[in-house]
Amino acid sequence: MSITQTSAWQALKDHAEHGMRDVHIKSLFAEGARFNDFSREGAGLLLDFSKQRVSKETVELLLALAREAGVEQAIAQLMRGDRINTTEDRSALHTALRLPADDELQVGDQNVVADVHAALADMERLVKSLHNGEWKGVTGKQITDVVNLGVGGSDLGPLMVSTALEGFEPAGVKHINIHFASTIDGTQLADILPTLNPETTLFVYSSKSFGTIDTKANADTALVWLGEGTGKTEKEIKAQHFIGVSTQTAKMDEWGFAPAHQLKFWDWVGGRYSLWSAIGFAIALKIGMDNFRRLLSGAHAMDEHFRHTPLENNLPVLFGLLGIWNTDFLDIRSLAVLPYDGRLRYLPGYFQQLEMESNGKSVTNDGKIVDYSTCPVLWGEVGPNGQHAFYQLLHQGTQSVACDFIAPINRYDEIEDEGLRESFKTQHRLALANCFAQSRVLMLGNDAIRDQGETPYYKRYAGNQPSSTILVDRIAPETLGALIALYEHKVFVQGIIWNINSFDQWGVELGKKIALEADGILASGKGVDSLDDSSNHLIQKVLAGQTAR
Numbered sequence: 322m323s324i325t326q327t328s329a330w331q332a333l334k335d336h337a338e339h340g341m342r343d344v345h346i347k348s349l350f351a352e353g354a355r356f357n358d359f360s361r362e363g364a365g366l367l368l369d370f371s372k373q374r375v376s377k378e379t380v381e382l383l384l385a386l387a388r389e390a391g392v393e394q395a396i397a398q399l400m401r402g403d404r405i406n407t408t409e410d411r412s413a414l415h416t417a418l419r420l421p422a423d424d425e426l427q428v429g430d431q432n433v434v435a436d437v438h439a440a441l442a443d444m445e446r447l448v449k450s451l452h453n454g455e456w457k458g459v460t461g462k463q464i465t466d467v468v469n470l471g472v473g474g475s476d477l478g479p480l481m482v483s484t485a486l487e488g489f490e491p492a493g494v495k496h497i498n499i500h501f502a503s504t505i506d507g508t509q510l511a512d513i514l515p516t517l518n519p520e521t522t523l524f525v526y527s528s529k530s531f532g533t534i535d536t537k538a539n540a541d542t543a544l545v546w547l548g549e550g551t552g553k554t555e556k557e558i559k560a561q562h563f564i565g566v567s568t569q570t571a572k573m574d575e576w577g578f579a580p581a582h583q584l585k586f587w588d589w590v591g592g593r594y595s596l597w598s599a600i601g602f603a604i605a606l607k608i609g610m611d612n613f614r615r616l617l618s619g620a621h622a623m624d625e626h627f628r629h630t631p632l633e634n635n636l637p638v639l640f641g642l643l644g645i646w647n648t649d650f651l652d653i654r655s656l657a658v659l660p661y662d663g664r665l666r667y668l669p670g671y672f673q674q675l676e677m678e679s680n681g682k683s684v685t686n687d688g689k690i691v692d693y694s695t696c697p698v699l700w701g702e703v704g705p706n707g708q709h710a711f712y713q714l715l716h717q718g719t720q721s722v723a724c725d726f727i728a729p730i731n732r733y734d735e736i737e738d739e740g741l742r743e744s745f746k747t748q749h750r751l752a753l754a755n756c757f758a759q760s761r762v763l764m765l766g767n768d769a770i771r772d773q774g775e776t777p778y779y780k781r782y783a784g785n786q787p788s789s790t791i792l793v794d795r796i797a798p799e800t801l802g803a804l805i806a807l808y809e810h811k812v813f814v815q816g817i818i819w820n821i822n823s824f825d826q827w828g829v830e831l832g833k834k835i836a837l838e839a840d841g842i843l844a845s846g847k848g849v850d851s852l853d854d855s856s857n858h859l860i861q862k863v864l865a866g867q868t869a870r
Contacts, residue, residue, distance in 0.1 A: 519550025
């Protein structure tokens with residue numbers, strides 16, 4: 322039976338159609354104080370959803386939907402390692418990557434916690450070798466630069482966290498410059514390589530399947546560059562200038578990584594959930610293993626909150642239900658993530674993959690086409706930049722967009738010079754002022770402006786754009802870990818209610834397969850007639866243009 326046929330869904334549908342769909346958020350605020358009723362705290366985060374278009378009855382009906390969909394039971398299944406990824410017949414155990422060393426989680430005959438901490442020890446060994454200046458290239462020079470080669474989850478997570486935690490580099494260790502290259506067209510490598518010395522550069526080849534063509538193409542180019550720059554053999558270069566990170570040990574052996582330079586993780590870790598594993602090597606190298614473990618502990622704190630907190634006070638559950646309400650009952654199918662801290666500039670892109678790859682599905686776990694909307698289109702930008710780009714549409718456009726505002730309460734305390742510290746704190750105050758002002762105007766519209774008098778038509782703001790605001794005390798490994806885990810679990814809750822598998826990505830796999838076929842045709846010039854008329858002519862145009870040169 323479709324979730325739409327349940328009594329809980331029907332009650333929400335009636336609730337929306339008989340008032341809430343047309344209610345203005347400002348009228349909800351006019352009824353009295355809302356913050357205490359529509360905000361929750363957990364794992365170091367504050368979630369304020371008072372500016373969402375919900376009443377107490379809405380929340381109660383949404384919680385009833387969660388219970389009818391079996392969210393409580395699903396949380397237990399996730400945490401104990403049941404094979405909830407049904408299409409790939411495996412667990413989804415990214416939460417196990419954050420468990421303390423003295424914990425235990427038995428999946429079959431495997432204590433995954435022991436395996437996780439053994440892998441962390443391997444990662445720490447390599448991080449220390451670089452931080453201590455012990456790692457040398459094939460010509461005997463110390464490594465100064467590390468380039469992370471990966472795409473999707475092997476790039477977005479490490480890039481986002483490394484950037485967000487730039488102020489947490491460990492003291493008293495050799496500084497290593499960290500770079501990221503993901504694009505298959507080689508643009509990033511073409512920009513990075515001229516600034517580096519091949520004798521002192523190490524590459525991290527990160528690929529869960531060890532079959533991703535994007536990463537292989539970048540690694541092949543890196544090999545050519547290293548060979549020409551060092552004059553050494555490919556075997557020597559692979560052994561000393563590459564670290565492999567994959568679930569595929571045999572493939573890493575075959576490629577030529579030194580056994581001691583291989584970092585492993587497991588098929589029960591989805592790529593977009595993998596920054597907590599050895600895929601996060603670049604993060605650990607950037608901030609040190611102690612801070613990397615702090616990141617894990619923050620995510621674990623949110624895991625524990627998710628596991629043990631009743632639904633009515635459970636941040637990921639409520640956060641997920643608000644998305645269900647907006648998407649399926651208010652027809653708001655666009656979500657903007659708006660961090661008001663430049664260190665979080667890659668957060669929207671990271672959450673874009675997390676949500677849209679996980680829940681961008683149209684077939685249920687029962688193999689039926691859904692008769693409701695699933696994942697909204699997620700996008701965003703650092704808030705102050707977005708204000709000068711797309712907020713015009715948010716305020717006066719025809720699109721309904723739900724917004725997540727994210728900001729730290731404190732910043733810049735570490736700056737020693739008092740005058741400079743106060744100047745930067747003033748800038749942070751301005752960022753917070755803009756964050757709160759934007760969510761207020763999006764909600765109230767023209768009513769946010771006092772004593773405005775008669776407003777010309779072109780200055781009118783309708784308001785009624787729903788938003789949530791997430792505050793943390795400061796951006797730190799623990800709070801960032803908790804924030805990421807909040808979104809991970811929100812995605813899971815929504816997947817359970819929509820009855821879809823949030824842990825596979827067959828649409829991505831199909832694209833890879835067809836791309837390999839097209840690459841073979843481009844390389845050989847043969848088989849183009851087997852394609853559709855558009856692809857046929859586009860490839861012929863490329864082949865003719867390249868031949869002409």
